[in-house]
Amino acid sequence: MASLLKVDALTGVTTAGSISVTGEGNSTTTNLQQGLAKVWCLLNGTSTIAVTDSFNISGATDNGTGDYTTIATNNFGNITYACCATAGQNSGDQVSASNEGSARSTTAIRTQCLRSTSDSFLDCTSVETIRMGDLA
Amino acid sequence: MASELRVNTLKDAAGNNSIATSFVAGGSAKVWGHMNGSGTPAYGDSFNMASITDNGTGNYTQAFTSALANVSYSASGTNGDGSAQTGGAICNRSAVYATGSYGFTTTFTTGSTPAAYDPSDVSTSINGDLA
Numbered sequence: 438m439a440s441l442l443k444v445d446a447l448t449g450v451t452t453a454g455s456i457s458v459t460g461e462g463n464s465t466t467t468n469l470q471q472g473l474a475k476v477w478c479l480l481n482g483t484s485t486i487a488v489t490d491s492f493n494i495s496g497a498t499d500n501g502t503g504d505y506t507t508i509a510t511n512n513f514g515n516i517t518y519a520c521c522a523t524a525g526q527n528s529g530d531q532v533s534a535s536n537e538g539s540a541r542s543t544t545a546i547r548t549q550c551l552r553s554t555s556d557s558f559l560d561c562t563s564v565e566t567i568r569m570g571d572l573a
Numbered sequence: 574m575a576s577e578l579r580v581n582t583l584k585d586a587a588g589n590n591s592i593a594t595s596f597v598a599g600g601s602a603k604v605w606g607h608m609n610g611s612g613t614p615a616y617g618d619s620f621n622m623a624s625i626t627d628n629g630t631g632n633y634t635q636a637f638t639s640a641l642a643n644v645s646y647s648a649s650g651t652n653g654d655g656s657a658q659t660g661g662a663i664c665n666r667s668a669v670y671a672t673g674s675y676g677f678t679t680t681f682t683t684g685s686t687p688a689a690y691d692p693s694d695v696s697t698s699i700n701g702d703l704a
Contacts, residue, residue, distance in 0.1 A: 441584060442578070442582070443586050444583065444585070460603075460639075465639045465704055467703055473602075516617075519607040519697065520607070520651065521649045535651065535654075536694055569620065570605075570607070
């Protein structure tokens with residue numbers, strides 16, 4: 438029988454911040470809170486930069502050519518969260534995105550975009566980041 | 574007391590923002606980690622990660638605590654150094670990966686010449702089906 442639960446908040450019984458979800462194979466559980474992306478952002482980094490779409494993002498800063506900082510609304514509990522980034526440019530340049538480790542904070546992370554063939558920073562039309570970790 | 578709730582769909586109390594629980598399980602990252610890959614590799618934080626093996630310069634294997642159901646999972650990663658980059662840094666899936674582990678390499682490109690290196694800031698995330 439199909440079922441529907443209407444609720445505004447989910448909280449674990451044993452530990453408030455920990456809810457188990459049965460995985461696709463029906464034999465292993467995963468942790469709901471740990472598996473959720475806490476921040477994601479698609480940024481247009483050309484001209485006046487703009488956040489195209491996002492979750493838990495309060496803003497972004499243009500640090501210079503191909504150099505951006507995205508800022509989370511709700512902060513992480515520490516600076517050891519994982520952040521995967523990728524970047525692209527309509528010009529067809531091969532681009533790589535890196536996180537600048539020394540500029541991490543519980544809210545902000547700095548992502549830099551470089552041409553893979555010439556060691557030069559490049560403003561990108563799509564700068565995509567996703568962060569996983571523990572919220573404060 | 575522990576409890577179990579079986580439900581197909583979640584909505585907020587107003588009846589909006591509906592999501593099937595299959596999307597909750599399918600859309601969650603099953604493994605993620607943030608590690609320092611220089612020296613002896615070590616995780617700052619991780620989820621469902623059992624260990625990391627240093628296979629040589631810019632070559633690592635991550636072992637999962639709970640295995641994935643198959644090797645067709647999606648893996649993404651980004652690496653960087655503790656200072657401003659002077660070349661491209663790329664995470665690539667290596668030939669060595671399995672349901673219980675994921676191998677990847679990190680390279681650093683100066684000009685058009687990529688070279689393996691040990692970055693201080695490595696993030697990886699894996700989406701797929703748990704076993």
